Amino acid sequence: EDQVTQSPEALRLQEGESSSLNCSYTVSGLRGLFWYRQDPGKGPEFLFTLYSAGEEKEKERLKATLTKKESFLHITAPKPEDSATYLCAVEGVGGGNKLTFGTGTQLKVEL
Amino acid sequence: NAGVTQTPKFRILKIGQSMTLQCTQDMNHNYMYWYRQDPGMGLKLIYYSVGAGITDKGEVPNGYNVSRSTTEDFPLRLELAAPSQTSVYFCASIQGQRSEKLFFGSGTQLSVL
Numbered sequence: 540e541d542q543v544t545q546s547p548e549a550l551r552l553q554e555g556e557s558s559s560l561n562c563s564y565t566v567s568g569l570r571g572l573f574w575y576r577q578d579p580g581k582g583p584e585f586l587f588t589l590y591s592a593g594e595e596k597e598k599e600r601l602k603a604t605l606t607k608k609e610s611f612l613h614i615t616a617p618k619p620e621d622s623a624t625y626l627c628a629v630e631g632v633g634g635g636n637k638l639t640f641g642t643g644t645q646l647k648v649e650l
Numbered sequence: 651n652a653g654v655t656q657t658p659k660f661r662i663l664k665i666g667q668s669m670t671l672q673c674t675q676d677m678n679h680n681y682m683y684w685y686r687q688d689p690g691m692g693l694k695l696i697y698y699s700v701g702a703g704i705t706d707k708g709e710v711p712n713g714y715n716v717s718r719s720t721t722e723d724f725p726l727r728l729e730l731a732a733p734s735q736t737s738v739y740f741c742a743s744i745q746g747q748r749s750e751k752l753f754f755g756s757g758t759q760l761s762v763l
Contacts, residue, residue, distance in 0.1 A: 543692075573751070573752075575752075580756075580757070581756055581757070582654075582740050582742075582754030582755050582756050582757050583693075583740075583752075583754050584754070585751030585752065585753075588750065588751065626692075626693070628693075636681050636698075636744055637683075637695055637698060637708065638693075638695070638752070640685075640692040640693040640694075641692055642690055642691060642692040643692065
């Protein structure tokens with residue numbers, strides 16, 4: 540059974556204070572690891588897909604990295620608009636494009 | 651381009667009532683999914699479909715039913731609603747076989763009292 544564990548559950552940062560979110564996973568053959576952003580009252584919004592260890596993806600202040608056991612979402616010089624819940628998910632080789640999600644990290648960036 | 655549309659946005663049911671959550675997408679996606687999201691529990695897959703006429707159970711299918719008569723629509727039916735079905739429900743879709751980004755609807759918040 541695929542499993543995803545995210546830490547911390549919640550994170551409070553000052554504007555400009557860089558940090559990282561962690562996603563640890565166990566999966567029977569990784570087809571892809573995904574990061575989503577979810578704002579209150581809305582559906583998750585896609586950020587990144589990582590397919591193999593060593594891969595990195597960047598978008599504005601966000602950078603996602605992947606190893607064989609975990610992924611990090613690095614947030615550089617965050618702004619208040621980066622406040623959201625960040626979800627990690629994996630797809631194993633079981634097929635059907637079925638994702639297993641973690642419980643998310645709730646990020647709040649304060650002025 | 652509306653993407654994935656869910657209706658209603660909010661609903662309150664009494665125990666034992668039934669209802670259908672509607673989901674439609676206009677992107678001609680083959681794969682569609684229903685997830686539920688409970689506080690602190692993450693998104694759990696209820697049912698999914700790989701194309702019209704084909705559906706399969708996910709992780710938490712009990713108490714729900716689905717159908718997929720067209721590519722666009724994937725309704726979720728709750729029979730005999732129970733308090734344990736109080737949750738936020740998300741419909742999602744994707745085009746291809748290789749995982750790409752899922753497109754999510756904005757959700758239906760359901761309370762069963």
